Amino acid sequence: MSVEVARGEFLIIIGLSGSGKSTLLRCINRLIEPTSGRVVFAGHDVTAAPPQELREIRRKIGMIFQQFNLVRRASVLTNVLTGRLGYLPPAWALANYFPAPVVDRAMANLERVGIPEKAFVRGDALSGGQQQRVGIARALMQEPELILADEPVASLDPATSHSVLRYVEELNKRDGITVLCCLHFLSLARRYGTRILALKAGQIVFDGRPNDINEARFAEIYGEDAIEVEIR
Amino acid sequence: MAVEEISPPRRAGRARPTLWYRSWRVYLALFAVLLVYAYGWRVTQIRLAELWRGAYLIRPFIGALASPDVVTREQHVQRGTALFYYGGERPAAAPDGGPRLALSKVTGAIGDRVTAAGEGFAPNRRGVLWWENQVGQRQQLGSFTTDAQGRCSLTFTAPEVQGTHNMVIAEVLIGEGPLRPSPTLLVVLDRMVETIFLALMGTTMGVVLAVPLSFLGAKNLTANLPAGGAIYGLTRTFFNLMRSIEALVLAIIFTVWVGLGPFAGVLALGVHSIASLGKLYSEAIESIDAGPIEAVTATGASALQVVRYAVVPQIVPQFIAFTIYRWDINVRFSTVIGFVGGGGIGFVLQQYINLLQWRQAATALWMIAIVVAALDYTSAVVRERII
Numbered sequence: 001m002s003v004e005v006a007r008g009e010f011l012i013i014i015g016l017s018g019s020g021k022s023t024l025l026r027c028i029n030r031l032i033e034p035t036s037g038r039v040v041f042a043g044h045d046v047t048a049a050p051p052q053e054l055r056e057i058r059r060k061i062g063m064i065f066q067q068f069n070l071v072r073r074a075s076v077l078t079n080v081l082t083g084r085l086g087y088l089p090p091a092w093a094l095a096n097y098f099p100a101p102v103v104d105r106a107m108a109n110l111e112r113v114g115i116p117e118k119a120f121v122r123g124d125a126l127s128g129g130q131q132q133r134v135g136i137a138r139a140l141m142q143e144p145e146l147i148l149a150d151e152p153v154a155s156l157d158p159a160t161s162h163s164v165l166r167y168v169e170e171l172n173k174r175d176g177i178t179v180l181c182c183l184h185f186l187s188l189a190r191r192y193g194t195r196i197l198a199l200k201a202g203q204i205v206f207d208g209r210p211n212d213i214n215e216a217r218f219a220e221i222y223g224e225d226a227i228e229v230e231i232r
Numbered sequence: 233m234a235v236e237e238i239s240p241p242r243r244a245g246r247a248r249p250t251l252w253y254r255s256w257r258v259y260l261a262l263f264a265v266l267l268v269y270a271y272g273w274r275v276t277q278i279r280l281a282e283l284w285r286g287a288y289l290i291r292p293f294i295g296a297l298a299s300p301d302v303v304t305r306e307q308h309v310q311r312g313t314a315l316f317y318y319g320g321e322r323p324a325a326a327p328d329g330g331p332r333l334a335l336s337k338v339t340g341a342i343g344d345r346v347t348a349a350g351e352g353f354a355p356n357r358r359g360v361l362w363w364e365n366q367v368g369q370r371q372q373l374g375s376f377t378t379d380a381q382g383r384c385s386l387t388f389t390a391p392e393v394q395g396t397h398n399m400v401i402a403e404v405l406i407g408e409g410p411l412r413p414s415p416t417l418l419v420v421l422d423r424m425v426e427t428i429f430l431a432l433m434g435t436t437m438g439v440v441l442a443v444p445l446s447f448l449g450a451k452n453l454t455a456n457l458p459a460g461g462a463i464y465g466l467t468r469t470f471f472n473l474m475r476s477i478e479a480l481v482l483a484i485i486f487t488v489w490v491g492l493g494p495f496a497g498v499l500a501l502g503v504h505s506i507a508s509l510g511k512l513y514s515e516a517i518e519s520i521d522a523g524p525i526e527a528v529t530a531t532g533a534s535a536l537q538v539v540r541y542a543v544v545p546q547i548v549p550q551f552i553a554f555t556i557y558r559w560d561i562n563v564r565f566s567t568v569i570g571f572v573g574g575g576g577i578g579f580v581l582q583q584y585i586n587l588l589q590w591r592q593a594a595t596a597l598w599m600i601a602i603v604v605a606a607l608d609y610t611s612a613v614v615r616e617r618i619i
Contacts (some may be wrong), residue, residue, distance in 0.1 A: 007518055031529060058529075058530060059531060061530070065526070065527060069523035069526060069527035071524045071546065072546075073545045073546065074545045081535075082527075084531075085528065085531055085533035085534075085541065086531050086533055089534075090536045090537050093536055093537045094541040138527070142532070150456075
């Protein structure tokens with residue numbers, strides 16, 4: 001498969017479980033080593049990058065996860081601060097030192113996602129939606145040009161799903177961050193995406209605008225027996 | 233509502249199973265088990281009758297457990313003496329002052345029955361009557377208890393000794409002044425402190441070396457390193473080999489190396505702790521949630537930063553719990569490490585037992601029991617708080 005994503009797009013990847021959505025996202029920042037092929041990000045060949053260059057590429061790519069992946073025992077602020085690690089000398093980690101401007105930026109990002117009062121609460125004391133917002137704040141610390149979102153709302157209820165996706169949409173629209181997002185619900189994909197990519201067994205079966213997915217296309221992507229579930 | 237018909241399970245090919253007692257295999261197995269235990273009984277030389285026959289040997293110890301040597305008073309001896317000569321010569325008068333001791337006869341021959349009567353002793357005390365021969369060698373004639381007026385009386389047989397000039401001595405031991413810790417208690421306390429610190433130093437040595445090693449022994453962290461599999465295998469083999477050697481054996485080896493004393497014990501406990509803590513730590517690291525590691529790696533953090541911010545916060549409580557647990561084991565173990573010369577309370581306990589000083593041994597045993605139980609309890613409380 002070959003895909004080119006333009007700067008500023010909100011690309012949504014759909015497909016059955018096991019169709020390769022998560023693998024595709026993780027190949028982009030090489031959390032999974034691709035067995036073959038090339039990934040090029042902003043002119044850098046990610047697949048050929050040596051470790052140091054890879055880290056520099058990674059810090060420009062934010063990532064948010066289905067299970068939020070916060071460090072449960074650490075404070076929310078510390079979780080947000082970890083987003084900045086790529087810019088800091090590794091030795092500072094031994095002393096748990098973050099410079100004041102970085103801490104200020106973390107607080108500002110927490111304010112942006114609407115939970116500044118939770119800064120000193122433990123990560124696992126938050127609700128799912130709040131944890132995902134911490135995840136977004138953590139990605140923001142990287143000043144990313146691209147955000148990879150791996151089913152960011154699959155563990156959340158419909159109302160919370162919308163509020164989380166609205167934050168992601170705002171980053172896309174206001175900050176011009178490109179977003180690659182895996183989703184399960186077509187209704188959410190139509191509502192937020194500017195472009196939809198459908199995968200089936202690792203192959204692209206659809207690439208186009210959200211409104212072009214009709215029932216026939218849907219059956220092709222998800223199989224003949226699938227029924228579309230709406231989430232508003 | 234449809235009720236599903238429950239049919240009996242089908243038995244393909246085989247008729248009804250035979251009843252267990254009809255199967256010859258059961259009897260064969262039973263016979264084999266009997267043989268094993270019969271042989272085991274012989275090999276380990278189990279002679280239950282010995283428990284009864286030898287009971288008198290251990291009885292003083294049981295009694296001593298009830299009266300460990302813990303406190304003492306200023307000891308003071310009251311002594312009354314009387315002279316007794318063999319062979320008709322009249323002895324000189326015994327020195328005056330203090331309690332008096334009079335004998336029913338003052339000259340006689342070996343084997344005579346003589347009654348000693350004392351007065352002026354402290355009332356209601358136990359005392360001992362001694363026979364001292366011409367060259368000052370003593371032997372015990374018997375023991376007595378003084379009455380309310382401080383008198384005592386005991387009949388004995390004049391013993392067979394060399395020389396003719398003998399002395400009969402009645403001694404009553406009286407304690408005066410306030411109670412104070414006995415010398416045994418002081419020695420035992422001193423050694424207990426040594427024991428606890430032995431465990432502390434051993435555990436610390438174990439922790440300091442096991443923490444870095446445990447990262448190398450965790451599969452999920454070494455997987456991405458170059459030669460990670462080899463590092464993992466080597467570390468785990470080291471852990472397993474070291475763990476399989478008992479700390480007591482290590483202690484013997486180290487006493488040869490660095491000499492008798494607590495340092496050998498520290499080394500033995502330390503090396504053993506490295507291995508067992510390392511294994512526990514590694515397993516704790518392997519069981520952590522991979523999500524945060526993925527998340528922190530994705531931010532462009534280096535390996536050190538990933539360990540510090542994604543691994544360490546997840547393992548700290550378990551590490552603390554394991555460490556307290558190990559320190560607990562080490563305190564218990566350091567009480568016996570003295571048996572092989574590794575210092576600590578075991579060293580004096582062994583001496584007391586070998587010299588049949590049961591009350592002193594009881595003091596040491598009680599001290600061990602109290603300290604170990606107390607540490608056991610505290611560590612349980614602390615561990616509960618942390619996890």
